[in-house]
Amino acid sequence: METWKEFEANELTHSAAHHLLAIYEVGLEYGGWARVSDIARELSITRGSVSINLRSLKKRGWVETDEHHMVKLSPKGQKAVQAVMAKKAVVMAFLSRVLNVPEAQAEIDSCKVEHLISQPTGEQLVHFMRFLVSEDPLAKEVLARFKNFHDRCPDSKTCDVCHGHCLIEELQHAGL
Amino acid sequence: MKPDRTEIVEDLNRLMAEELEAFLRYFQMRYRLRGVDRLAADKLFEEGTRETLEHAEAIAKQIRALGHIPRLKIELELRGGATNLQEALAEMLEVERQALDAYKEVLPRVTGDTMLEDFIRKQISVETEHVQEIATLLE
Numbered sequence: 001m002e003t004w005k006e007f008e009a010n011e012l013t014h015s016a017a018h019h020l021l022a023i024y025e026v027g028l029e030y031g032g033w034a035r036v037s038d039i040a041r042e043l044s045i046t047r048g049s050v051s052i053n054l055r056s057l058k059k060r061g062w063v064e065t066d067e068h069h070m071v072k073l074s075p076k077g078q079k080a081v082q083a084v085m086a087k088k089a090v091v092m093a094f095l096s097r098v099l100n101v102p103e104a105q106a107e108i109d110s111c112k113v114e115h116l117i118s119q120p121t122g123e124q125l126v127h128f129m130r131f132l133v134s135e136d137p138l139a140k141e142v143l144a145r146f147k148n149f150h151d152r153c154p155d156s157k158t159c160d161v162c163h164g165h166c167l168i169e170e171l172q173h174a175g176l
Numbered sequence: 177m178k179p180d181r182t183e184i185v186e187d188l189n190r191l192m193a194e195e196l197e198a199f200l201r202y203f204q205m206r207y208r209l210r211g212v213d214r215l216a217a218d219k220l221f222e223e224g225t226r227e228t229l230e231h232a233e234a235i236a237k238q239i240r241a242l243g244h245i246p247r248l249k250i251e252l253e254l255r256g257g258a259t260n261l262q263e264a265l266a267e268m269l270e271v272e273r274q275a276l277d278a279y280k281e282v283l284p285r286v287t288g289d290t291m292l293e294d295f296i297r298k299q300i301s302v303e304t305e306h307v308q309e310i311a312t313l314l315e
Binding site: 036037044045046047048049050051052055069 | 190193194197198201249250251252266267270271273274275277278281
């Protein structure tokens, strides 16, 4: 399958991930149980939307409901939430602590990819982060050098990263 | 001094969003329906669109009567493929139940305000009837 189509095929969609996270957050105060109205407020959407989306989450075995229409994460849902939160934490740490992206932007960007990156990529990121923040003198030097590295594009607009198209220029022109 | 109605207006805006979102859902559902029951179901969902729009309008009038302008925030993407009557009714029941619960939640906050209390009670009565009707169809 082409990679871009994997966004569509991803079992845990962005919306589903946020519903599960909202159930987790709301449920923290009520022994794991959440009301549809509280989930709707947490996500700033209507109760109708939450209710319809919960049907699909329930079918996939991520949530359970009781006779009073209270909702809680199933064991499978809890695992999904933990995985999403772990991926978000490591991506956010990487963006803010390694790439020096401002924290607010790192929060937004990590939220966008939290459910999309695979488990092996997430694990490798954790290993990489552990190396970078370790006491290894080489890691400390790499971080320090990157912090003080003032990148200048060569006049030829080619380098080992860009291969003929200046990626920095393209990103700046896009302005997204 | 007039009581602060901001929270009540917010409640009414949320109720209006529920109704208008239901309208959009029923509108799309009519064209997702397939199978032998489609014609009967089509009529049911057509009525659904009409009633939800009427409810939204009634709420907007209440907001205007309170001296405010209705505000609408809906985040909705309607997808989904062809569906049958059973599935469509189950979805409709969820939506109607949530609307009913939303009205019930607002009731204590408008108690004592004769006009609003009457309005919300009437809506609860209508929505309760809808829920019962749909639940009966699903039996």
